[in-house]
Amino acid sequence: MVHFVGAGPGAPDLLTLRGAKLLGEAGCIIYAGSLVNPALLEMAPEGCPIYNSAExxxxxxxxxxxxxEADGRDTVRLHTGDPCVYGAIREQMDALDAAGIPWDDTPGVSSFCGAAAALGAEYTLPGVSQSVIITRLAGRTPVPEKESLASMASHGASMVLFLSSGMLPQVQEELLKGDYTPDTPAAIVYKATWPEEKIVRCTVGTLAAKGAEAGIRKTALVLVGSFLGQGGYERSKLYDPSFTTEYREASL
Structure with missing residues (x-):
């Protein structure tokens, strides 16, 4: 049996209870060494073989x-964040299906959630944005043409960029081709929830310069949108006393 486990954004105590249990019972661990916090491997049983999939x-x-499997040992395939985002798990699952090897998937806290928590941000502010675009800039590996960063930026929605912090000048250029302006709030979050977490608040117009000044070139997310600004949003209807819900009658 293979257990795909989302390791969370970095902090060991953000691993789910289910993930921790599976890790503690593993007969073999294959972890994404370029991104997973190695402190998580301390949960492995004594003598459990551990492999770094980055190599x-x-x-x-x-x-x-x-x-x-031939030895009767379960494998924990430990991916960073939640493996459904840039985790390359589908190709593994399909290969396991073809080989007749059963698997399951334990979700984790994605780094885009960890970055928002670090910033004290809400992606879906009423009256500001009700959509979140998770994407990346095309680099050594392409993205579908219709999903170019400039095209995604045309929506002006809340945006999170993975795998792009090493190309900030190009990111800035493409964002400005869309609905964002040089004054649109932005942020770079390096290693969200890790002890060495670093936050750089900036604007789209200063994104490249601020990233270079901070020396950030990898392992960071870029967040863009008016949700990062101060104020300007509407009160949520969910807790508005003048708004009737299934559980509460309006009182005003």
Whole structure:
């Protein structure tokens, strides 16, 4: 059996209870070494073999899983954040299905949630934005043409950019081709929830300069949108005394 487990954004205590239980019972662990906090590996049983998938190909990962299966050992495939976002899990799941190896998936706290928590931000502010775009800038690996960053930026919605902090000048240029202006609030969050977390607040127009000044080139998210501004949002209807809900009659 293979257990895909979302490791969360970094802090070990943000791993889910289910994920911690699976990690503590693992017969084999394959973890995303470039991003997963190594402190999580301290939960592994004594003697459990641990492999760093950053140094492996998909074929090597699958061979390691097959060997564990042959020995009757369950594998925990430990991915950063929640593996449904840039986790490359579908190709693994399809290969396991083809090999007749059962699997399950335990979600984790995504780093885009960890970054918002670090900033004290709400992506979906009433009257400001009710949509969140999670995307990345095309680099060594492409994105579909219709999902170019400039195209996504045309919506002006709350946006989170993964895998793009090493290309901030290009990010800034593409964002300004959309609905964002140089004064649109932005932020760079390096290693959200880790002890070395770093927050850089800026605007779209100062994004590249502020990132360079802070020395941030990887392992960071870029957040963009008016949700990062001060005020300007509407009160939520959910707790408005003049608004009737299924559970409460309006009192004003």
């Amino acid at each position: 492996m190909t998909l074929e090597q990962v699958l061979d390691t899983i097959r060997a564990a």
